[in-house]
Amino acid sequence: MLKIYDIVKNMEIRAVDAVRDLLGNVPGVQLESVEYERKIGRDYRVDGLVAFAHHGGNYALVVEVKSNGAPRFIRSVVYQLESYVARLRRSGEANGGQRFIPMIVSPYLSPESRAICLDHDIAYLDLVGNARLAFDTVYIDRAVAEKPVSETRALRSIFSPKAAAILRVLLHEPGRAWRVADLAAQARASYGHVSNVRKALLAREWIEVREDGVILVQPDLLLETWRESYRRPAGESITGYTHLHGRQLDERLRGMLNPQPARARAIYAQHSAAQWLAPFGRSSAHAFYADEPGAAALKEALNLTHAARGANVALFVPTDESLFHDASEPAPNVFCTSPIVTYLDLWTGNDRDREAAEHLAGKFFPWLK
Numbered sequence: 001m002l003k004i005y006d007i008v009k010n011m012e013i014r015a016v017d018a019v020r021d022l023l024g025n026v027p028g029v030q031l032e033s034v035e036y037e038r039k040i041g042r043d044y045r046v047d048g049l050v051a052f053a054h055h056g057g058n059y060a061l062v063v064e065v066k067s068n069g070a071p072r073f074i075r076s077v078v079y080q081l082e083s084y085v086a087r088l089r090r091s092g093e094a095n096g097g098q099r100f101i102p103m104i105v106s107p108y109l110s111p112e113s114r115a116i117c118l119d120h121d122i123a124y125l126d127l128v129g130n131a132r133l134a135f136d137t138v139y140i141d142r143a144v145a146e147k148p149v150s151e152t153r154a155l156r157s158i159f160s161p162k163a164a165a166i167l168r169v170l171l172h173e174p175g176r177a178w179r180v181a182d183l184a185a186q187a188r189a190s191y192g193h194v195s196n197v198r199k200a201l202l203a204r205e206w207i208e209v210r211e212d213g214v215i216l217v218q219p220d221l222l223l224e225t226w227r228e229s230y231r232r233p234a235g236e237s238i239t240g241y242t243h244l245h246g247r248q249l250d251e252r253l254r255g256m257l258n259p260q261p262a263r264a265r266a267i268y269a270q271h272s273a274a275q276w277l278a279p280f281g282r283s284s285a286h287a288f289y290a291d292e293p294g295a296a297a298l299k300e301a302l303n304l305t306h307a308a309r310g311a312n313v314a315l316f317v318p319t320d321e322s323l324f325h326d327a328s329e330p331a332p333n334v335f336c337t338s339p340i341v342t343y344l345d346l347w348t349g350n351d352r353d354r355e356a357a358e359h360l361a362g363k364f365f366p367w368l369k
Contacts, residue, residue: 026140072205084102231348
């Protein structure tokens with residue numbers, strides 16, 4: 001327990017030092033005192049109080065440090081800080097008309113967390129370099145694109161294949177409330193995995209807990225974040241050439257495409273799926289997701305031959321079988337990746353693919369900005 005306490009204290013000291021360094025770069029600021037912990041009355045304390053003067057005005061930054069800068073935790077500390085500042089003002093502790101400025105410091109603050117601070121007029125600083133502080137004639141507003149390794153790792157966990165199956169269920173019906181058991185059954189996931197994903201989404205305020213279950217309240221932020229972190233499914237890739245195209249190819253495949261595990265599985269993917277879901281131009285290439293028996297069946301049905309150049313068929317044998325679970329059927333016996341998977345696959349492609357992704361989003365995701 002002592003070790004955990006030491007880690008927390010070291011982080012608080014580092015955070016308050018970072019605030020002091022930020023002020024040290026502001027012309028005309030004179031630091032007067034730096035307290036690493038300050039009691040407010042008998043029952044409360046803040047993690048830091050940094051007093052300074054600027055052009056005749058006296059100020060004090062009331063600093064709260066959060067090890068987790070996710071929106072849910074930042075919203076909580078915002079109200080806490082507002083209460084602390086109000087207590088300080090009432091207590092008469094201000095020296096010489098000192099003005100108190102609430103400030104949050106965290107290892108990393110996402111754009112959503114920073115927006116919460118902005119809405120409540122709370123100054124902020126993270127140890128990556130994002131900062132906002134305004135007083136007198138000074139205005140600091142700094143944003144960096146860098147994300148810490150811990151944030152990248154957390155996002156990778158949220159969008160892992162097992163978690164992705166749960167996210168696709170939520171995105172398919174954004175307005176529906178889900179209980180853990182129902183969500184687990186629909187996503188074919190364990191209760192434990194659903195609970196972990198639920199906890200991560202709650203921290204980012206992408207979902208809310210209501211009496212009848214959890215509901216996805218920010219599908220746009222979820223999908224926008226996912227597409228920036230998305231990588232096409234891992235697995236084997238097979239390319240080749242077929243002389244079949246257009247209606248001739250579609251007729252050859254109608255009835256043999258199948259997402260169910262009872263027999264060979266194969267479904268349209270990427271731009272081929274988009275042609276059925278939300279047509280946008282025409283492509284001479286064809287893409288499929290298939291299991292190994294499905295890939296073998298496609299090779300035979302398409303008379304696929306090796307092509308050192310000019311391949312027009314791409315077969316992907318993904319390790320993630322959940323991609324077949326929520327396949328779409330836009331026409332009888334025609335199966336495609338779901339609109340969500342199709343959108344994400346296209347988004348990672350070239351400019352033309354991204355245009356097709358935006359066209360598809362206009363049909364299936366009207367809530368996406």
